[in-house]
Amino acid sequence: MSNFSKAKGFKKSKAGTYLSIGTTIFGAMGVVKQARKARSENDLLMLADAAVSAAAIVTGVAVLVRELRRLGDDDVLLG
Template sequence: MSNKTLAKAKGFKKSRTGTYLSIGTTAFGALSTLKQVKKARAEHDALQLVDAVVSAAAIVTGIAILVRELKRIGDDDVLLG
């Protein structure tokens, strides 16, 4: 991969589209966590349930950070426009 291609890829990650893609990917992880919660409850496994809750907290935090990044990108767009 050339430096130019790598620079474009890094730029995409910081773009509005890249941020939306990251939010979608992170939210998709919530489905796995939901399944983990259901399984833990069905098996009455407290340790698995705690793990699922911690995972859910990480997902919520990750999405909040990405939403903040979207707002920052939006603010930058207004200043540039």
């Protein structure tokens, strides 16, 4: 199997899924900062944007966790 094929399959591997979860959670820190700033400035529109972004992050992590469960022990890169 070529290196390019392995790299393409990385996104659907356990390691790739863990990496996606980590980067998504890392992105949540920006949403937390945005929400804190919105609350301190009493900006309801920015607070609503932060809430929608937080909901998207939670949904994204849930989808990635479901994908991780589907992968089980069948890792693409190890096979």
